[in-house]
Amino acid sequence: MAFPAPFQNYALGDAYDEMFAAPAAPREQFQALYDRLQELPLAELRRRKHTADQAFLNQGITFTLSGRDEGMERIIPHDLLPRIITGAEWAVIETGLTQRIQALNEFLRDIYTDGHILNDKVVPRDIIFSCKHFRREMRGVQVPKDIYVTVVGTDLIRTPAGEFVVLEDNLRVPSGVSYMLTSRQVMKRAFPELFQTCDVRPIDHYGQALLATLREQAPDNRSDPTVVLLSPGVYNSAYFEHSYLARQMGVQLVEGRDLVVHDNIVHMRTTGGLRRVDVIYRRIDDDFIDPLSFRPDSILGVPGLFNAYRTGNVTLANAIGSGVADDKALYAYVPQIIRYYTGRDPILNQVETFLCSKPKQLQHVMENIGSLVVKAVGESGGYGMLIGPHSSKAEREDFLARIQAEPRNYIAQPTISISTAPCFIGGSGVEPRHVDLRPYILHGEKTTIVPGGLTRVALRKGSLVVNSSQGGGSKDTWVLN
Amino acid sequence: MDMLSRVADSLYWMSRYLERAEHIARVLEVYLSEQLEEYTGDDNNRWRTVVESIGLQAPDDLVEEDVGHWMAFDLSNQSSIVACIMSARDNARQVREQISSEMWEHLNRLFHRVRAASTTEDWSADQHEFLTEVKEGAHLFQGITDSTMNHGEGWHFIQLGRFMERAVSVSELIKVHFREHIPADDEEHHEGGDLLKSCTAFEAYCKVYTADFKPLRISEFLLLNREFPHSICFAIDQVEVSLKALPQSADRRVGDRALRLVGKLKAMLSFSQIDEIMAIGLPVFLAEIDRQCNQIHIALHQIYIEYPVETAIQF
Numbered sequence: 174m175a176f177p178a179p180f181q182n183y184a185l186g187d188a189y190d191e192m193f194a195a196p197a198a199p200r201e202q203f204q205a206l207y208d209r210l211q212e213l214p215l216a217e218l219r220r221r222k223h224t225a226d227q228a229f230l231n232q233g234i235t236f237t238l239s240g241r242d243e244g245m246e247r248i249i250p251h252d253l254l255p256r257i258i259t260g261a262e263w264a265v266i267e268t269g270l271t272q273r274i275q276a277l278n279e280f281l282r283d284i285y286t287d288g289h290i291l292n293d294k295v296v297p298r299d300i301i302f303s304c305k306h307f308r309r310e311m312r313g314v315q316v317p318k319d320i321y322v323t324v325v326g327t328d329l330i331r332t333p334a335g336e337f338v339v340l341e342d343n344l345r346v347p348s349g350v351s352y353m354l355t356s357r358q359v360m361k362r363a364f365p366e367l368f369q370t371c372d373v374r375p376i377d378h379y380g381q382a383l384l385a386t387l388r389e390q391a392p393d394n395r396s397d398p399t400v401v402l403l404s405p406g407v408y409n410s411a412y413f414e415h416s417y418l419a420r421q422m423g424v425q426l427v428e429g430r431d432l433v434v435h436d437n438i439v440h441m442r443t444t445g446g447l448r449r450v451d452v453i454y455r456r457i458d459d460d461f462i463d464p465l466s467f468r469p470d471s472i473l474g475v476p477g478l479f480n481a482y483r484t485g486n487v488t489l490a491n492a493i494g495s496g497v498a499d500d501k502a503l504y505a506y507v508p509q510i511i512r513y514y515t516g517r518d519p520i521l522n523q524v525e526t527f528l529c530s531k532p533k534q535l536q537h538v539m540e541n542i543g544s545l546v547v548k549a550v551g552e553s554g555g556y557g558m559l560i561g562p563h564s565s566k567a568e569r570e571d572f573l574a575r576i577q578a579e580p581r582n583y584i585a586q587p588t589i590s591i592s593t594a595p596c597f598i599g600g601s602g603v604e605p606r607h608v609d610l611r612p613y614i615l616h617g618e619k620t621t622i623v624p625g626g627l628t629r630v631a632l633r634k635g636s637l638v639v640n641s642s643q644g645g646g647s648k649d650t651w652v653l654n
Numbered sequence: 655m656d657m658l659s660r661v662a663d664s665l666y667w668m669s670r671y672l673e674r675a676e677h678i679a680r681v682l683e684v685y686l687s688e689q690l691e692e693y694t695g696d697d698n699n700r701w702r703t704v705v706e707s708i709g710l711q712a713p714d715d716l717v718e719e720d721v722g723h724w725m726a727f728d729l730s731n732q733s734s735i736v737a738c739i740m741s742a743r744d745n746a747r748q749v750r751e752q753i754s755s756e757m758w759e760h761l762n763r764l765f766h767r768v769r770a771a772s773t774t775e776d777w778s779a780d781q782h783e784f785l786t787e788v789k790e791g792a793h794l795f796q797g798i799t800d801s802t803m804n805h806g807e808g809w810h811f812i813q814l815g816r817f818m819e820r821a822v823s824v825s826e827l828i829k830v831h832f833r834e835h836i837p838a839d840d841e842e843h844h845e846g847g848d849l850l851k852s853c854t855a856f857e858a859y860c861k862v863y864t865a866d867f868k869p870l871r872i873s874e875f876l877l878l879n880r881e882f883p884h885s886i887c888f889a890i891d892q893v894e895v896s897l898k899a900l901p902q903s904a905d906r907r908v909g910d911r912a913l914r915l916v917g918k919l920k921a922m923l924s925f926s927q928i929d930e931i932m933a934i935g936l937p938v939f940l941a942e943i944d945r946q947c948n949q950i951h952i953a954l955h956q957i958y959i960e961y962p963v964e965t966a967i968q969f
Contacts, residue, residue: 232755407747416751423655426751431658433963440967443656444807444958445901447966 174198177211179218179602183595189335190605191256191594202257202653203595205370210254210603219600221363222253228359234351234413249352250646253597255360256608256628257371263624263652266329266337269521270612271620274325276511277342277498278616281321283514285311285494295513296506300530303581304503305551306345306496308459310466314483316492317390318618323454323490324383325614326350326627329521331592339507339523340609344491344499346456349627350613351414352647354379354421357625360649373651374624379613380421383454386617387422390488391451398451401425401441403432405457405473415456429457434477437484452488453478459493501550501584502528525587529580538576538585542569545585547576560637562588591637596630596648607631609639610650624652659959661749662811666954668745669815672761675738676792677823678708682725682735683785684851707830707852708733708823722781727772735788736772739765754802757795764791810896814954817896821889822947824853828876829940832869843867849876853884873936874928886943887923893950894920900958912953919946 174197176183185193192203199207210218229248258266283290284301291298301307326347328340357376361368384400391398404415406428419426431441432450440447455462461471466479481487497503505526511519527534527545538545542561549557559572576583593605612626628650629639639645685704701721705712708725710733716724726735743765750758768791771777771784796816803809831849846867850856853876862879863871879885894916922942931939 407750420751425655425658427658428660431660435963435967440963442659442959442961444659444662445656446961447963448656 179210179215180595182598182602182604184605186590186593186605187333188590188605188607189331189333189592191331191592191608192605202259202371205367206254206257206595209364209367215601218253218597222597222600225251225253225359225363228362229355232355234355234417249641250630250632250644251356251359252606252630252632252646252648253363254595254603255364255367255649255651256594256610257651257653258610258625260374260653262337265520266612267622267624269337269339269519270327270614270622272515272517272520273327273339273342273507273511274322274614274616274620276514277325277344277507278319278321279514280510281492281495281498282316282319284497285316285321286313290510290513293513295509296503300500300502300506301497304497304500306459306494306500308494308497310479310483311492311494314493315485317392317485317488320390320490320617321492322495322498322616323386323390324350325616326611327614329610329612330524330589331610333590333592335592337521337610339521341501341504342499342507343611345458345496346491347611347613348411348414348456349611349629349647350379351417353613353625353627353650355417356647356649371651372654374654376623376625379623380418382615382621382623383418384422384424386615386621387452387454387488387490389617390490392485392488395451399424399449400452400454401427401432401450403427403429403453403455403457403475405429405461409456411456418454424454429473429475432475432478434475434481437477437481437486439475439478439481439487450487452490454490459496462489462493501526501548502530502581505584524589527585529576529583529585535576535580538583539573542573542585544588546588547572547583547585550582550584558638560588563637588637594628594630594648596632598632604634606634607637607639608648625650657807657811659961661752661808663955663959664745664749665752665808665811666815668742668749668761669812670819671738671742671745672792672795673816673819674733674823675735675742676789677819678725678733678735678738679785679788679792680854681708681827681852682722683782683789684848686722686781686785688848703830707827709826723777726777726784736768739768739788752808754798756798756802760791760795760798764788764795767791807900810899813896814893817889817892818947818951820884821886821893822944824876824884824886824889825940825943825947827852828873829937832873832936843869843872846872855882855884858882870928870932873931877931877939878923878926878928887920890916890920890923897954912950912957915946915950915953919943919950922946 176197183193185196192199192207194200226248229251234248280290290296291301322344324347326343326349328343329337330340331337354376387400388398400422401424402415402419404412404426406412409415416426425441427441433440433442433447439450439453441450457473460468462474463476463479464471464474465476479493482489482493504523505528507523508519511517527538529535529538538547545561547559547561552558559568561569591607591609594608595603596606598604608628608630610626610628612622615621628648630646630648631637631639632646633644681704685701701718702712705721705725710731712721724731724734728734729737731737743761746753746758746761767787771780777784799809799812827849844867846869847856849872850859855876859872859875862875875882876885878887880887880891882888897912897916
């Protein structure tokens with residue numbers, strides 16, 4: 174059976190397709206969208222696409238590539254069609270991520286205090302101590318309610334078998350949640366009729382949930398705590414998101430220069446005098462947060478902040494040093510970590526990973542580099558990565574040399590054909606493109622995941638790289654009731 | 655919610671820079687149109703005076719033909735119109751979420767237009783249009799600000815920036831003008847018309863005094879008139895209004911200082927008469943205004959922006 178218009182160029186490949194089980198046979202959750210797309214004339218789709226893009230531009234939903242030059246602000250490419258997940262699929266994701274994040278939080282508490290998991294040799298010590306995100310300074314620091322990670326963005330991919338698996342965790346300063354929220358606003362205007370028929374679960378309460386999670390971590394249970402969002406400033410690529418979240422929560426958006434530490438108490442400078450700050454949702458990396466404790470050349474940070482934190486007078490979310498748990502080499506041990514702390518098997522599987530620091534696995538990587546994806550452990554955003562099947566001989570040789578020079582720095586994974594979802598391409602029709610999914614997890618006394626997430630799309634045909642810095646786009650994610 | 659000191663500072667400077675851009679556009683336009691008629695023909699250094707009247711020093715290699723371009727577009731001149739609008743926009747960008755999106759969009763658009771104009775080869779054909787655009791752009795921004803932003807603390811810092819800059823720049827303009835022209839009291843003073851136009855005061859003056867340009871009256875109008883929005887007295891009245899609307903400073907001793915200073919200046923402007931001012935000498939009086947404005951500016955900064963941490967800690 175052939176695809177009807179506008180799906181005339183839709184070709185199903187090896188990858189799992191989110192929409193179609195077979196040509197012209199949409200999965201149940203996509204039926205309404207499928208029907209609607211055939212009714213709407215192309216011109217109408219183009220009009221809706223234009224309106225949506227305009228809405229992003231007018232609201233200033235942009236990201237900056239780098240530098241402060243004019244014209245560097247861009248809107249993140251946005252696809253018009255939603256990616257739809259059933260309630261049953263979501264239930265698995267939700268329980269799986271909750272289990273994973275609680276285990277990782279417990280792991281952080283353990284390695285920064287007693288180190289049981291290291292003594293029991295479940296995770297080798299050297300992998301922790303050689304990780305550049307491990308902060309020796311955090312040893313023995315009392316973290317309020319033992320909450321090390323507050324906001325997590327975990328990247329999931331769907332394998333050809335249709336199973337959601339974890340690709341990586343982001344436990345430092347995950348970004349992109351503003352795209353999830355604004356994209357939903359835009360989509361409500363683009364497809365109001367579908368929202369009614371599909372019964373889409375709402376995500377608008379993210380701001381309140383984030384604020385509530387931050388407030389419950391206030392030091393000494395201070396009543397009516399003051400929460401602020403600490404941003405590196407307007408030249409940061411995610412500044413739009415920082416200011417958007419601050420507005421959604423109704424908290425001050427501060428920069429390092431707005432804060433002063435006196436007697437280990439953090440204050441912000443306001444026109445009415447100094448105001449005590451209790452909880453800082455920080456969007457600055459560990460390295461830059463306090464020039465007295467970490468990088469002395471940082472001008473973004475707040476001198477003395479770490480000491481105030483260590484004294485317990487202020488809460489930082491996420492905690493300093495949480496990045497050790499999203500190290501790509503540690504990732505290989507996460508299933509064991511989950512078993513160790515929960516006594517159960519992981520609900521969500523993850524991608525098989527070869528550690529180049531292990532001689533046997535290194536050999537496997539060397540021999541099979543053409544079919545593997547190689548990643549530098551400390552990099553993110555799609556940088557420092559080699560996709561074997563799409564690489565040239567010179568690139569592979571370059572990577573082999575780099576791996577041999579610093580094996581600890583590299584891991585490899587099999588190349589997975591991640592799932593595809595329908596996208597409105599070039600104003601002329603609907604075609605499949607590869608997608609991933611990043612749900613945002615709020616972890617406090619309880620764990621909250623708003624139903625949905627950021628679906629990132631590799632808009633270039635055939636490409637598997639979804640990062641916005643590498644030409645990726647985003648689309649709205651609908652979780653149905 | 656309390657306002658961050660950094661935000662207040664950016665709003666203040668955004669507003670000052672924009673006021674300054676508008677002021678320079680006005681002065682430049684008057685100069686350029688007066689050039690066309692050349693009734694001051696014998697005075698070859700007229701353009702130097704114009705540069706000084708906006709508080710600048712012309713660089714040695716600047717020649718008469720380039721002065722318009724230098725005042726409007728030269729980025730090495732920190733007070734060129736383009737540089738001022740750029741600084742206003744930079745400040746606005748730092749506090750984009752604190753101002754209304756209409757304000758930001760308008761200022762951003764103005765900036766892009768002005769920058770586009772600065773790259774055209776020959777601007778002399780469009781001088782008038784360009785300067786009008788800047789003036790209207792600044793007026794429109796004020797209107798948008800007044801009708802789309804909460805008239806809360808942030809708005810008052812914008813008012814403070816606008817009127818502090820206005821007081822200082824009008825004072826500078828009068829000072830330089832009457833240094834060059836010291837006609838006798840009863841003499842007709844043609845150049846006075848240009849001075850008034852530089853402050854958009856021509857029509858307003860004529861309504862009060864008719865088109866009878868006497869130095870004494872012109873000075874009186876620009877210094878002491880309570881109703882004309884570009885007079886120094888009016889500007890200082892507005893500064894006082896906004897200052898009183900700001901929240902009490904944590905430290906009362908310094909908090910009262912700004913109010914005391916502005917009250918003093920206001921009293922000086924309210925209760926002086928123009929013949930007294932002439933008797934002590936106009937330059938002396940203007941220098942006093944300048945000094946006091948500067949003190950108010952410093953006090954504002956010390957109270958709300960850069961206060962020492964030690965005094966602000968509440969024990």
